[in-house]
Amino acid sequence: MKTPLGKWWSSNCTVHGSHWPRVHGTMIHHIRPLSWSGPDIASNKVEVCPTGHTNIHILLDLLSDRRGVPLTDETKGFSRGEIALAQRGYDEWAATGFVPRK
Ligand SMILES: [Zn+2]
Numbered sequence: 001m002k003t004p005l006g007k008w009w010s011s012n013c014t015v016h017g018s019h020w021p022r023v024h025g026t027m028i029h030h031i032r033p034l035s036w037s038g039p040d041i042a043s044n045k046v047e048v049c050p051t052g053h054t055n056i057h058i059l060l061d062l063l064s065d066r067r068g069v070p071l072t073d074e075t076k077g078f079s080r081g082e083i084a085l086a087q088r089g090y091d092e093w094a095a096t097g098f099v100p101r102k
């Protein structure tokens with residue numbers, strides 16, 4: 001993807017792919033968070049930019065508040081990749097039978 005100035009950068013960010021501004025550092029996100037008993041194994045980890053990471057955790061909190069009811073209006077301003085990863089994390093957590101305490 002290119003801006004009118006042609007300045008998009010490819011990145012290792014799982015949820016955004018190409019980036020502007022350029023991403024200078026990514027972080028590891030646990031799809032099913034460690035605090036939700038997620039395993040610290042490769043299949044539960046993705047590399048994301050700091051913004052994507054923050055957004056995924058906002059969505060996880062929303063899903064927890066809603067007891068997993070699919071996100072609708074609140075998801076404006078989030079990317080499809082962020083929403084998909086958050087939903088997957090919540091669903092894997094819910095599948096363990098662990099009931100949100102919030
Ligand atoms: Zn995370």
Ligand SMILES: [Zn+2]
Pocket residue numbers: 013014015016017019048049050051052
């Ligand atoms: Zn990103």
